[in-house]
Amino acid sequence: MNTQSNLERVLESGAFAVTSECGPPRSAAGDVILRKGLMLKHCTDAVNVTDNQTAIVRMSSLASCVLLKSIGIDPVLQMVCRDRNRIALQSDILGAAALGIDNLLCLSGDHQSFGNQPGAKNVYDIDSMQLLACARDMCENGRFISDLGEYEMDTPPSMFIGAAANPFADPSDYRVLRLAKKVNSGARFIQTQCIFNLKKFGRWMKDVRAMGLHEQVYILGGVTPLKSAGMARYMRDKVAGMDVPDSVIRRMEGLKGEAAREMGIKICVETIKKLKKMEGVSGVHIMAIEWEDAVPQIVEMAELLPRP
Amino acid sequence: MIVGERKPYEEIKSMLEGSRKILLAGCGTCVKVCFTGGDKEVALLASQLRLSAKKDKRNIHIMEMTVERQCENEFIEEIAPYVDAYDVIMSMACGAGVQMLAQRFPEKIVLPAVNTTFLGLLEKTGFFVENCQGCGNCVLGDYGGVCPVTRCAKSIFNGPCGGSQNGMCEVDPQTPCAWELIISRLRALGQLERLSKTTPPKDWSSARDGGQRKLTREEQILS
Ligand code: SF4
Numbered sequence: 001m002n003t004q005s006n007l008e009r010v011l012e013s014g015a016f017a018v019t020s021e022c023g024p025p026r027s028a029a030g031d032v033i034l035r036k037g038l039m040l041k042h043c044t045d046a047v048n049v050t051d052n053q054t055a056i057v058r059m060s061s062l063a064s065c066v067l068l069k070s071i072g073i074d075p076v077l078q079m080v081c082r083d084r085n086r087i088a089l090q091s092d093i094l095g096a097a098a099l100g101i102d103n104l105l106c107l108s109g110d111h112q113s114f115g116n117q118p119g120a121k122n123v124y125d126i127d128s129m130q131l132l133a134c135a136r137d138m139c140e141n142g143r144f145i146s147d148l149g150e151y152e153m154d155t156p157p158s159m160f161i162g163a164a165a166n167p168f169a170d171p172s173d174y175r176v177l178r179l180a181k182k183v184n185s186g187a188r189f190i191q192t193q194c195i196f197n198l199k200k201f202g203r204w205m206k207d208v209r210a211m212g213l214h215e216q217v218y219i220l221g222g223v224t225p226l227k228s229a230g231m232a233r234y235m236r237d238k239v240a241g242m243d244v245p246d247s248v249i250r251r252m253e254g255l256k257g258e259a260a261r262e263m264g265i266k267i268c269v270e271t272i273k274k275l276k277k278m279e280g281v282s283g284v285h286i287m288a289i290e291w292e293d294a295v296p297q298i299v300e301m302a303e304l305l306p307r308p
Numbered sequence: 309m310i311v312g313e314r315k316p317y318e319e320i321k322s323m324l325e326g327s328r329k330i331l332l333a334g335c336g337t338c339v340k341v342c343f344t345g346g347d348k349e350v351a352l353l354a355s356q357l358r359l360s361a362k363k364d365k366r367n368i369h370i371m372e373m374t375v376e377r378q379c380e381n382e383f384i385e386e387i388a389p390y391v392d393a394y395d396v397i398m399s400m401a402c403g404a405g406v407q408m409l410a411q412r413f414p415e416k417i418v419l420p421a422v423n424t425t426f427l428g429l430l431e432k433t434g435f436f437v438e439n440c441q442g443c444g445n446c447v448l449g450d451y452g453g454v455c456p457v458t459r460c461a462k463s464i465f466n467g468p469c470g471g472s473q474n475g476m477c478e479v480d481p482q483t484p485c486a487w488e489l490i491i492s493r494l495r496a497l498g499q500l501e502r503l504s505k506t507t508p509p510k511d512w513s514s515a516r517d518g519g520q521r522k523l524t525r526e527e528q529i530l531s
Pocket residue numbers: 439440441442443444445446447448455456457458
């Protein structure tokens with residue numbers, strides 16, 4: 001099924017796709033989104049908008065997507081299962097489609113204990129896998145989850161649906177099977193957790209290819225430029241499901257300020273170049289956390305400009 | 309069993325401010341087993357209260373009374389003859405026991421001395437963990453005897469999430485990831501294929517989301 005998504009168009013054309021990410025502000029400042037968007041527009045095919053990432057209250061992902069869309073960006077609406085039940089999630093999918101949002105990324109969401117509202121009640125009515133299946137069923141069959149009246153929409157949403165995968169989390173031998181489940185549930189593209197451990201990612205890709213999954217789903221490898229050795233250690237020790245090998249930390253060690261940032265970008269570009277050569281990897285997803293202005297440089301250095 | 313934890317002493321003391329005659333009611337079942345609200349804990353709290361009243365030069369009278377099960381009418385009848393003589397009843401049972409007393413003695417103030425925490429088991433001496441949320445439609449058979457509703461911090465049915473690391477949950481590195489346990493249990497049982505299909509959304513209407521739940525035993529009503 002084809003949608004209006006630019007990301008889908010690029011991937012279907014066989015080009016190596018570039019997506020990035022934009023974190024909405026912790027305020028009502030819409031211009032922040034627009035400023036970040038303008039930085040990313042010429043060097044990406046689509047831009048993800050995080051959904052109250054790390055469980056910190058931010059401007060809504062859907063509203064921010066609409067702002068990005070207004071300046072000609074193809075936004076990817078991230079949707080987590082933490083804050084809304086199936087009624088709200090399905091309703092937001094309809095609303096997003098009506099507002100011209102063409103990409104959807106289904107996620108579990110970081111637990112609220114990590115954020116600034118640890119006393120919040122979490123929802124988790126459905127999980128990310130069930131949200132995928134739900135979105136696909138809405139798009140392809142015009143149906144809601146187990147609708148008692150068997151209601152069929154006359155205008156179903158049309159969206160390019162994706163999911164996340166973490167090649168580094170445990171149990172490692174089950175991770176590829178879980179990816180297969182996501183593909184069967186409707187994921188057409190996958191954005192992975194940040195790749196610092198290329199060896200481990202390579203092993204995961206080998207298993208992915210062995211199951212033929214790379215032919216059923218577009219896999220975009222996640223990368224993040226490091227700003228400092230401190231950030232590298234923080235990600236290794238404090239961010240759930242992250243694998244930052246000592247070799248990477250050693251390269252960052254001792255470097256300060258601009259020199260550290262340069263090294264971070266260098267490592268990131270090297271990773272992208274290696275991913276480009278890996279069979280079954282269809283693109284890269286650059287997550288420059290609160291450092292969106294590094295993305296144009298990274299994409300250029302990785303020889304991925306101009307975008308198709 | 310139902311596990312509870314006694315409230316902090318200061319909170320109990322402030323709830324009882326102004327009460328002179330206190331009936332302190334324990335329960336001899338679940339909360340006794342988890343050392344929270346049985347006869348021994350009732351005695352302990354009572355002496356704590358008496359001591360601090362003495363220190364503050366206040367005059368109080370406490371009656372200690374622990375019944376077999378505070379959540380059953382039959383057992384709380386033992387308390388009934390004494391209730392009139394007291395200003396308040398402070399219950400050391402779970403939330404069900406407290407409400408049983410409130411229902412049976414509508415003219416009395418009934419206060420909780422315990423925070424009812426969960427339905428769980430004793431994992432090792434002095435250490436209790438939650439195992440069941442009473443979702444009303446048990447799926448333990450599909451998940452190798454490990455409850456995804458309760459033991460996964462996100463109640464994920466198609467886990468694990470991306471935060472599972474070294475067998476532990478992203479929310480707390482001291483808590484095993486439920487999905488790590490489910491997968492290893494099913495693997496050991498040769499039933500890993502149970503997880504190959506996506507589990508559809510759960511019907512939560514049998515859980516607390518459907519409102520207060522009831523159980524009717526027709527045969528008992530008739531007899
Ligand atoms: S599936 Fe439901 S009933 Fe069974 S252990 Fe879990 S919460 Fe309890």
